[in-house]
Amino acid sequence: MDFEPERYLDTQAQPGLSMPFNLDAEQSVLGAVLLDAECLSVVAEVLPRAEYFYAVNNQLIYGAMLEMYTLGQPVDFVTVLEKLRESPDFDQEQGRVYLVQLAQLVPSVSSVETYARIVRDKYEIRTLMQAVRGILEEASAGTEESSLLLDSAEQRIYEIRQGKQVEGLKPIREILLETYDRLDLLNSPDRDKYRGIPTGIGLLDSTITGLNRSDLIVLAARPGVGKTSFGLNIARHASVVSKRRVAFFSLEMSREQLASRLLSTEASVEGTKLRSGDLNDDEWTRIIEAGDILGKAELYFDDAPGITVPQMKAKVRRLKNVDLVIVDYLQLMSGGKKTDNRVNEISDITRNLKIMAKELDVPVIAMSQLRRPTERSKDHRPGLSELRDSGSIEQDADIVIFLHREAYNAASEGGEVTEDMDTSAAQIIVAKNRHGATIDIDVHWQAEYMRFTSREVVRYE
Numbered sequence: 001m002d003f004e005p006e007r008y009l010d011t012q013a014q015p016g017l018s019m020p021f022n023l024d025a026e027q028s029v030l031g032a033v034l035l036d037a038e039c040l041s042v043v044a045e046v047l048p049r050a051e052y053f054y055a056v057n058n059q060l061i062y063g064a065m066l067e068m069y070t071l072g073q074p075v076d077f078v079t080v081l082e083k084l085r086e087s088p089d090f091d092q093e094q095g096r097v098y099l100v101q102l103a104q105l106v107p108s109v110s111s112v113e114t115y116a117r118i119v120r121d122k123y124e125i126r127t128l129m130q131a132v133r134g135i136l137e138e139a140s141a142g143t144e145e146s147s148l149l150l151d152s153a154e155q156r157i158y159e160i161r162q163g164k165q166v167e168g169l170k171p172i173r174e175i176l177l178e179t180y181d182r183l184d185l186l187n188s189p190d191r192d193k194y195r196g197i198p199t200g201i202g203l204l205d206s207t208i209t210g211l212n213r214s215d216l217i218v219l220a221a222r223p224g225v226g227k228t229s230f231g232l233n234i235a236r237h238a239s240v241v242s243k244r245r246v247a248f249f250s251l252e253m254s255r256e257q258l259a260s261r262l263l264s265t266e267a268s269v270e271g272t273k274l275r276s277g278d279l280n281d282d283e284w285t286r287i288i289e290a291g292d293i294l295g296k297a298e299l300y301f302d303d304a305p306g307i308t309v310p311q312m313k314a315k316v317r318r319l320k321n322v323d324l325v326i327v328d329y330l331q332l333m334s335g336g337k338k339t340d341n342r343v344n345e346i347s348d349i350t351r352n353l354k355i356m357a358k359e360l361d362v363p364v365i366a367m368s369q370l371r372r373p374t375e376r377s378k379d380h381r382p383g384l385s386e387l388r389d390s391g392s393i394e395q396d397a398d399i400v401i402f403l404h405r406e407a408y409n410a411a412s413e414g415g416e417v418t419e420d421m422d423t424s425a426a427q428i429i430v431a432k433n434r435h436g437a438t439i440d441i442d443v444h445w446q447a448e449y450m451r452f453t454s455r456e457v458v459r460y461e
Helices: 023-035 037-046 056-070 077-084 092-105 109-141 146-164 172-186 202-208 227-241 255-267 271-276 281-295 309-319 342-360 392-396 406-412 455-460
Strands: 216-221 246-250 299-302 324-328 364-369 399-404 425-433 439-446 451-454
Touching: 023 037, 023 056, 023 092, 023 109, 037 056, 037 109, 056 077, 056 092, 077 092, 109 146, 146 309, 202 425, 202 439, 216 227, 216 342, 216 392, 227 246, 227 255, 227 281, 227 299, 227 324, 227 364, 227 451, 246 255, 246 309, 255 271, 255 281, 255 299, 309 324, 309 342, 324 342, 342 364, 342 392, 406 425, 439 455
Parallel strands: 216 364, 216 399, 246 299, 246 324, 324 364
Antiparallel strands: 399 425, 425 439, 439 451
């Protein structure tokens, strides 16, 4: 019985579009596997899913092959035919003849990887066409704002590109060569470009080796302790001192409020004076000089409320060459999916933030609130169990840092603030560190300028 292509092609392609495919390449891949099952070790890497095939019957056959290969079962004409007989969608009569013809149609088993790449290339073009069709449908519906449509379009295209860039397993010898190259760069005159971005707190940088690419760093504190200020301190040091490009997403404060805080920190002018406008001539001069310094920095703010990770990712990609992303703060983000379970939503957000850090190859600092401790300790110190809304925050983060100010916490929780308490004393607690040790670091909190500084800096001043 001759094979009838029209019976096996996908008749539910997008209407009005001629979807590209190469039936000869699809048949040659399947035939090569039937002749030599070892081909699957190559083919499965190029074509990891059955939907890469366009013809419906080819999808069915390859899906059966992949399932058997995964289970360690032998893959040949007899076993594949027996497996296909379990499917109600498989034509028993024509199917057997078709399998025989597949084995006869293969030009060369040794060229199976080339055939597989042709199949993949056609699939990616079809995926792109379908993505464009989806974009047109969303735009025609008129239910979304243009900015959201742009973010959605960028995300669709980016996902196709990312799928194309997936690499297979690498031998250790190649990875070692890459490691040696990186070590050479870290010891070159341009080493600062390749090391982790410094935070401005020396002991913290030596502990976590700076802010490293693809890391998710969670910066957590109870409300009012100063996590936004510390995040701004890091953003200012990275952009002004280290000359890096920083994207700061604020879901709580406006861009103007953040700029005012940065001016206060940079000019050493009290924040209350910037809010009241009661400035003397010397303070005005310092403000203008600070504005000139900050204006040259590659520091960008976004204050869109309830932003999702895909929207954030699209904006970072659009900005290009971003070195550091800071999010203030985690619990104000939207998961992008309708759910009544906030714990699951936060878990989804933190997982996607980690994926974003890895995909974009940048460090991501996500600030987080802490819930009240169930058992109040004597010194009110925060712990990993107090990360609010989800334990996945601790699990997904490479580094977890707590800010702690004993005098502030004691006052806010109804405790006693004694005379011997130093209201300017603060601690940076590295509670989780995949790159090294955990440590408590004593720092100085300058409330009037909203900044944290190393104790060494304070003594030097």
